[in-house]
Amino acid sequence: MSDATWLTPSMFAELKEATPYDLEHLPLEMALIDACIEHYRDFAQVACFDSVFHHSMPRVARQLPLPRHYEAQCYGYHDLACEFLMQELRRLGDPAAKLLGGYSAALGGLCTLVFAGGFGENSPQIRERICSNLGFYGITLNPARNSQTDPIISSDSAVVTVRVITTNEDLVMVNSVIRVLKLDVIQ
Incomplete structure (x- = not known):
């Protein structure tokens, strides 16, 4: 379809x-x-x-x-959420939105990591656990921003911007x- x-x-x-x-x-x-x-x-x-x-x-x-x-x-599902996130990232003016792992390698790097949906939007502990082993990507969180679920939860010195976006x-x-x-x- x-x-x-x-x-x-x-x-x-x-x-x-x-x-x-x-x-x-x-x-x-x-x-x-x-x-x-x-x-x-x-x-x-x-x-x-x-x-x-x-x-x-x-x-x-x-x-x-x-x-x-x-x-x-x-085949991937939750594409409506992915489409919303891409639109939101374009609206926010990020130069690109790239996914982790294989996507990062295929696309030549990572400049933004987005947490969305259920756990991504609502669980600072899970975001912390996921990001704790991703320092090699240039990902570091600001603990206060993460615990408050601010729109940007990465530290000011992070190479990769980490965002929390509510999907629509x-x-x-x-x-x-x-x-x-x-x-x-x-x-």
């Missing part, structure tokens, strides 16, 4: 066929779509997919660490629907 699009009967059927691949989410989402169709027959529906963002990553970042003949790759997947979905409807995007 790709970007947001009109929910057609054929797409609905395709989503039902894909249900076994995501038993935690799709059955509930399909039930919600069924209820909307039943109660709001005259309303057009737009589907937003949470697996779009990762399709644009470099091949080396999408590949799983398995022999190539398996042709296995990461709903805004990304609304803007996707607006794009499909060809209206003005909400900031």
Whole structure:
């Protein structure tokens, strides 16, 4: 699946066929779509997919660490959150937002580390534990900023800026629907 699009009967059927691949989410989402169709027959529906963002990553970042003949790759979810974070980083004016590990190597370094969602937004202890072994990247936290969950929690002398950003997947979905409807995007 790709970007947001009109929910057609054929797409609905395709989503039902894909249900076994995501038993935690799709059955509930399909039930919600069924209820909307039943109660709001005259309303057009737009589907937003949470697996779009990762399709644009470099091949080396999408590949799983398995022999190539398996042709296995990461599909990634929580893409709406990733898309929001990238938009927020662009809005904040950072020169680039790069991910850790393989992403850092593939992209030639790291200038920003972002914590978001559940633990990332709400757990100073987990942020501290994750960052405590990343000094070689130039990551050091300011303990007071981290414990208060300030927007920037890195120390002033850190090479890498460490941010805490509250995600807004709903805004990304609304803007996707607006794009499909060809209206003005909400900031």
